[in-house]
Amino acid sequence: MGYEMGDFTQKSVVKSAVRNLAAPIADYTAFNALIQDILDNNPWGCTAYESAGVTKPGVEKSKEAYAATVVYENAEAKTVGSIPVRGPTMAAVNTAVTQITGTAAITSGMGTGVTASRDSSEDSFSCTLKAHHSNGELYSVTFKRDSVTVSSYEDDAVRTGLETWADTVAILA
Numbered sequence: 001m002g003y004e005m006g007d008f009t010q011k012s013v014v015k016s017a018v019r020n021l022a023a024p025i026a027d028y029t030a031f032n033a034l035i036q037d038i039l040d041n042n043p044w045g046c047t048a049y050e051s052a053g054v055t056k057p058g059v060e061k062s063k064e065a066y067a068a069t070v071v072y073e074n075a076e077a078k079t080v081g082s083i084p085v086r087g088p089t090m091a092a093v094n095t096a097v098t099q100i101t102g103t104a105a106i107t108s109g110m111g112t113g114v115t116a117s118r119d120s121s122e123d124s125f126s127c128t129l130k131a132h133h134s135n136g137e138l139y140s141v142t143f144k145r146d147s148v149t150v151s152s153y154e155d156d157a158v159r160t161g162l163e164t165w166a167d168t169v170a171i172l173a
Contacts, residue, residue, distance in 0.1 A: 005035055010162060016151040017159050019166060022173050024146045028066075028090045028125055035127050035143065036059075043165050049132045056132070062140065063128040066090045070100045071117055072110040081110045090125060133158050 024029045038059060040102070046058025066089060072081040083100055087093040100106060101116040108114070128142040139153035141162065150162050166172040 012154055014152050014154060015156075015159070016146055016149065016153075019163075019172065020147050021171075023173050028122060028123060031118045031125050031127075031135060031143070031145065032090070034169070034171060035129070038129060044161060045134055046131045047134050049136075049138075058166055059129050059131045061127060062130040063126075064088065065124075065126045066093045067124045068093050068097050068118055068120070069122055071119060072107065072114045073117065074111060074115045080114060090123075093123075133161075 006050055015150050025034070039061070044059065048058050049056055065086070067084060068088045070083045070085060071079055083106075085093050085096045085100065087096060093115055097118050101118065107116045108125055110116075124145055126142060126144045128140050130138065132138055133153075133155070135157065137153055137155060137158060139158055140151050142149045142151070148162075149165060150159055153159060
């Protein structure tokens with residue numbers, strides 16, 4: 001006697017949408033100011049909710065990632081080496097970069113006449129915010145240097161509201 005497998009039945013349609021920015025966000029300071037403004041002012045009108053008996057804010061950070069690269073150049077300005085640095089916060093990355101660039105043994109290990117530097121235009125940063133829409137939906141918005149992604153939403157009003165808001169934020173053009 002064979003076992004009959006059941007079919008999966010669709011329960012919802014979860015969507016994702018991305019907005020590629022015309023120009024990357026200039027630097028971490030501008031990025032951080034944007035994230036802090038969202039957390040402080042709740043421009044999306046998110047509502048507090050309860051999860052496992054704990055009251056959660058309408059919008060909160062759920063994941064962050066920060067990175068920089070220390071570049072080693074010779075006297076002809078040719079890159080001879082690099083060290084990627086990743087950390088839980090930009091402050092941690094900045095501290096590590098300072099320590100690495102200030103360590104003569106590492107720099108001299110890359111060769112004679114080599115200098116260490118950081119090109120902040122190559123820094124990367126991302127932050128995912130968990131948001132609770134007034135309709136009860138939980139969704140995520142991930143900000144990166146060159147894009148914004150809204151994911152795990154069902155109601156198009158979530159995306160439309162974010163688009164309307166993003167249109168008013170110059171660095172998200």
